[in-house]
Amino acid sequence: MARTTRRRAVSTLAAAIAGALAAPAYAQATTRTPAGRTPGPLRQAHAHNDYLHPRPLHDALAHGFTSVEADIFLVDGELLVAHEPAGLDPARTLRTLYLDPLLARVRANHGCVYRGYHRPVQLLIDIKTDGAAAYAELHRQLTPYRSLLSTFAHGTVRPGAVTPVISGDRAARAPMEAQRVRHAFYDGRLDDLGTTAPASFVPLISSNWTQSFGWQGVGAFPARERAELRRIVATAHGRGQRVRFWATPDVAGPERDAVWTELLAAGVDHVNTDDLAGLERFLRGDRP
Template sequence: MVLTTRRRVVTTLAAALAGAVAAPAYAEAAERSDRSARPQPLRRAHAHNDYLHERPLHNALAHGFTSVEADIFLVNGDLLVAHEPAGLDPTRTLRSLYLDPLLARVRANHGLVHRGYRRPVQLLIDIKTDGVAAYLELDRQLRSYRRMLSGYAYGHVRLGAVTAVVSGDRTARAPMEAQPVRYAFYDGRLDDLTAAEPAPASFIPLISSNWTQSFSWLGSGPFPAAEREKLRTLVDTAHADGRRVRFWATPDAPGPERDALWLELLAAGVDHLNTDDLAGLETFLRVHDH
């Protein structure tokens, strides 16, 4: 796998996007961006169920988050964002809540989502139903935004301002894996770390797992030594393969248990801390993650 340098990616991306918009309008937007106080981006902050916040995406970015999660359903040929079918609203599409606002940020910030932050921001897209059909529509939509997206083409990965990662319905894996060119990557599971022939990090750059299925400790009392060793072994194995790690279903109610577990995740090198409490995780990481 060959990775282009981030500097080259950002330069190329900014140049490509500049041609698609009127320069004066985006120069003015960039100046406004400079004048407004922006928080330092938090490389480990992941907004779980981000779309449930008052201002999806925007609230998370305002707190410095660098990873957000959106659940999608395929409805009448479009991708709607909701936690469950009862919450579906035809105005809340993946394009309107995430893709278009991200593109606007990237254009205003000279090829970056967070000004000065040269790593890709992760958009984790959880397909709730109709895995294959939903992915094919997602792939069709992502191609319209390819200039801002990380992509894979014939064995090579090019990093962009935004990296889309597909999670949820596992039937989406087969059509993704068969594509010689794509603009999304796949969210793996712990089994992918021990597979006889593991998929490369160019396909599975992220490993996600339900914390409670692998660990009994929920932050109260000492972390069992065997579980601490298991956690660090999992993270080290993933990192050795060039993959990042995220756990969901960790304690998320404010209190000492949550802080204790988050501290252990940081100590083990877990890449994304999962939360619905944007302000709580921001405060924690600004104190503890250096």
């Protein structure tokens, strides 16, 4: 009887995680936390250039972020985390800064990055150069961690505690598409909207805000731009894909707040920032 109960519990958990991976974050995660309870994870919070913080990954998780971004370079067969070649350090690898800490945390939290939060946390990996070769090494390194990763296998997605999504050098796309089994997914662009690329391969659509929108938070959001933003989000959500914009205003002030407010109102799934505390305050409703 105990074995049957465990199987049912595992089945229920798997179904919940599967729904979480496919479902866009339509609602804002801004509910205030009752006194005495730890604030919950923030579904829209994305840590851009996460590795530049004093404690990569850990600072973002301490602020409740559910998506973190790491830039990588392939150097002598290793994946080093840095924004520019000048910042490369052999000690700062993808494994030591992200994969190993995530594995330890998932084990400690009984299969989740945040205890009791049964949605995948996104690890956005931006390949800076050598896309195909870097992805080949990345796939090799991800494989030993497959127990915690969302996986595509023979046409089916199995959600895990962490979903790696590959961005950056577009040469990684072809080898990824050719794989029958992979432990990562692809970061699409606006050109992928409405195409045959399924959410099982392209679960995320990312774009440079300034290439589609001129508004930077000053004055009213132009009606035509607001309509275009909502069209993009609706099209992506209709195909089970999430939306993220980079290069949005990120200096604290009313302009940034205005843009963030419009992003959330339109249903954008990931709000991009380098200011962890600032976005946490905004999403939890503790703002001027």
